[in-house]
Amino acid sequence: MESKRNYEFAESYTMNGGEGPYSYVQNSIFQRGALEASKEMIQEAIIRHFDMNKTLSSASFSNQIFLVDFGCSTGPNTFLAVHNILEAIQLKYQLEKRHNLALSDDHPHDHQIPIISQVFFNDHFSNDFNTLFKSLPPTRKYLAAGVPGSFHGRLFPNSSLHFIHSSCALHWLSKVPSEVMDRTSPAWNKGRIHYTNAGKQVVKAYSDQYAEDMMSFFRARAEELVDPRFPLGIRRYSTNPTWSLTICLHNKINKVNPNNLHKLNNA
Amino acid sequence: MESKRNYEFAESYTMNGGEGPYSYVQNSIFQRGALEASKEMIQEAIIRHFDMNKTLSSASFSNQIFLVDFGCSTGPNTFLAVHNILEAIQLKYQLEKRHNLALSDDHPHDHQIPIISQVFFNDHFSNDFNTLFKSLPPTRKYLAAGVPGSFHGRLFPNSSLHFIHSSCALHWLSKVPSEVMDRTSPAWNKGRIHYTNAGKQVVKAYSDQYAEDMMSFFRARAEELVDPRFPLGIRRYSTNPTWSLTICLHNKINKVNPNNLHKLNNA
Numbered sequence: 001m002e003s004k005r006n007y008e009f010a011e012s013y014t015m016n017g018g019e020g021p022y023s024y025v026q027n028s029i030f031q032r033g034a035l036e037a038s039k040e041m042i043q044e045a046i047i048r049h050f051d052m053n054k055t056l057s058s059a060s061f062s063n064q065i066f067l068v069d070f071g072c073s074t075g076p077n078t079f080l081a082v083h084n085i086l087e088a089i090q091l092k093y094q095l096e097k098r099h100n101l102a103l104s105d106d107h108p109h110d111h112q113i114p115i116i117s118q119v120f121f122n123d124h125f126s127n128d129f130n131t132l133f134k135s136l137p138p139t140r141k142y143l144a145a146g147v148p149g150s151f152h153g154r155l156f157p158n159s160s161l162h163f164i165h166s167s168c169a170l171h172w173l174s175k176v177p178s179e180v181m182d183r184t185s186p187a188w189n190k191g192r193i194h195y196t197n198a199g200k201q202v203v204k205a206y207s208d209q210y211a212e213d214m215m216s217f218f219r220a221r222a223e224e225l226v227d228p229r230f231p232l233g234i235r236r237y238s239t240n241p242t243w244s245l246t247i248c249l250h251n252k253i254n255k256v257n258p259n260n261l262h263k264l265n266n267a
Numbered sequence: 268m269e270s271k272r273n274y275e276f277a278e279s280y281t282m283n284g285g286e287g288p289y290s291y292v293q294n295s296i297f298q299r300g301a302l303e304a305s306k307e308m309i310q311e312a313i314i315r316h317f318d319m320n321k322t323l324s325s326a327s328f329s330n331q332i333f334l335v336d337f338g339c340s341t342g343p344n345t346f347l348a349v350h351n352i353l354e355a356i357q358l359k360y361q362l363e364k365r366h367n368l369a370l371s372d373d374h375p376h377d378h379q380i381p382i383i384s385q386v387f388f389n390d391h392f393s394n395d396f397n398t399l400f401k402s403l404p405p406t407r408k409y410l411a412a413g414v415p416g417s418f419h420g421r422l423f424p425n426s427s428l429h430f431i432h433s434s435c436a437l438h439w440l441s442k443v444p445s446e447v448m449d450r451t452s453p454a455w456n457k458g459r460i461h462y463t464n465a466g467k468q469v470v471k472a473y474s475d476q477y478a479e480d481m482m483s484f485f486r487a488r489a490e491e492l493v494d495p496r497f498p499l500g501i502r503r504y505s506t507n508p509t510w511s512l513t514i515c516l517h518n519k520i521n522k523v524n525p526n527n528l529h530k531l532n533n534a
Contacts, residue, residue, distance in 0.1 A: 017397075064424045116424050120412065125403070129396045130284075133415040136392070143422060145387065146413040148400040155410060157331045157383050 012150065013172075015073040017128025024073050025131065031168045032077050038167065039084045046088040046163075051227075052096045055162055056115065065089060066161050068120040070151040071169020074131040079140075081165055082119050086142065089117075089163075117142040120161075122151060150174065152216040156224040164221055174213045177205040279417065280439075282340040284395025291340050292398065298435045299344050305434065306351045313355040313430075318494075319363045322429055323382065332356060333428050335387040337418040338436020341398040346407075348432055349386050353409065356384075356430075384409040387428075389418060417441065419483040423491040431488055441480045444472040 015024035056063050067085060072078035093115070121132060125148040136144055149155050151166070152174045179187035180195075180202055187201040195202045222228045282291035323330050334352060339345035360382070388399060392415040403411055416422050418433070419441045446454035447462075447469055454468040462469045489495045 062425070064427075066424075118424050125400050129400060129413060133392050133396060133413075136415070143424065144415065146396060146400075146415070148403070148411065148413070157333075157385050157410065158329070160331075 012124035012126055014124045014127045017074055017131055019131060023131075025075060025135070028073070028077050032080065035077055035081050035084070035167050042084060042165070043088040043091070046085070047092050047095070050089065050092055050163070052089075052092050053100075055226075063115050065115060065117045065163070066120070067117065067163040067165065068122055068147070068156070068161055070122045070164065070166040071172070072121040072123050072127075072132065073169075074128045075135045077167070078121060078132070079135075079137050081167055082142070083137075085163060085165060086117060118145065119143070120145050120147045120156070122147040122149070122155060125149060152213050152220070154220045154223065158223055159226045161221075161224050162226055164225065170214070170217065171210075173206070173209050174216070175209070177209040179205045279391035279393055281391045281394045284341055284398055286398060290398075292342060292402070295340070295344050299347065302344055302348050302351070302434050309351060309432070310355040310358070313352070314359050314362070317356065317359055317430070319356075319359050320367075322493075330382050332382060332384045332430070333387070334384070334430040334432065335389055335414070335423070335428055337389045337431065337433040338439070339388040339390050339394075339399065340436075341395045342402045344434070345388060345399070346402075346404050348434055349407075349409070350404075352430060352432060353384060385412065386410070387412050387414045387423070389414040389416070389422060392416060419480050419487070421487045421490065425490055426493045428488075428491050429493055431492065437481070437484065438477075440473070440476050441483070442476070444476040446472045 016022050016027075017024070019025045055065065067082070069078045069081055119142045121129075121144065123129075123132075127148065129146045129148065132146065133144075147155050151169075177187070179185040180189035182188055185201075187199075187205040189195065189198060189202045189205075192198070195206050283289050283294075284291070286292045322332065334349070336345045336348055386409045388396075388411065390396075390399075394415065396413045396415065399413065400411075414422050418436075444454070446452040447456035449455060452468075454466075454472040456462065456465060456469045456472075459465070462473055
């Protein structure tokens, strides 16, 4: 076997685990709002672009759908996100079934076989997966798995995912840019942990790191998605409201231009 | 979507989590011995029966291998089991490559593409997956995922696994047989939690429960395996040495006869 691929641990900082007063579980109402705001956008993307017939009839994934939430933390928001996505896929399925029946009655039982969905919940190795697993909705209608590791690298096999989602997670950088901690650099940030009102060099250092991280993210997903042209539901997040935006990419993600990421970063 | 499948929580008791003096991590040398004893048997099964060419060239899983360890607990034994399996697959791969090269030089670069392995670690929802994930070998050459839930039910999509493994885990029943707790039943076990020196009715109650659980296990795996005829590496475990045995099934597991399970149970 020629593979020399290693999957090492990256430096990581996760949300507070458990269910106590300072846990993410008890302090994520703001992030829930972001999810609710993007629900319609995700539904629209699935209705307009998700090729249900192709997905369900493919030899590799007959009647099976695979999706992932990157940066899931400990719940419960991730379960709402998954619920919204599966609800939209179900709606699309019903619409296509009605459409097919109207066109022809040759195959009235198409897709009557139960569909199996497998949902992967991803976050850093140090995420509290125990709390996540214990709070999985008991009446869920999907198979669940946890995938530990940084979403800036490969986490899944080739062409193994139909839909990827991330909310309030992609703004995290893989590391602090080294220049901002270097006293001899023009990007030296004087020990601060933010760049509000900082000089252009500091902002550029963070912006460059973000562009690099997003390229790593998209390169990995381009390998992992069954159809990299399918729109991704992604919601970035920042305490600065002008930064908060949802992007749905309709182009091939393996052809993303780094300059566009800079534009997104400075939006 | 017609699926009404629910994935509910089963009653479960897991190994002690963490890494303290009473943890499974610190108290599983005996189980490690069982793994080491079965290493050669698993290697032999893979060398003799694992169809590497078919696996790596299939449209669904081109150059990708999917395996699972059922009842993985918190480590480190599960990592040794996975290491042994992947080592055997690598050996088989090298042997087949040499064999193919000797037969023909038309395709000298067959399978030069790196192989990606995805390993699923399964145990109950209440298992300490946090400890498991944190102790994943940093130099491992596989993608890792945790799958919470009882192995007596469905955990994976259809035809999605190439190899399944379980060691010192399948002896756990899904529940205590109700008869042994019923004072009015001839199988009443007088409050004891074992059946050593118990009456035949008590032994039969446990035996019946085991047969039922194993049938559930095999039925689920028959759906999940790409090739249900492939031998499974399974090691049962008991404090009674006459019970400890390793079985490698060479028949279709969806045709397992419940009577044979009784025989295994009473071996």
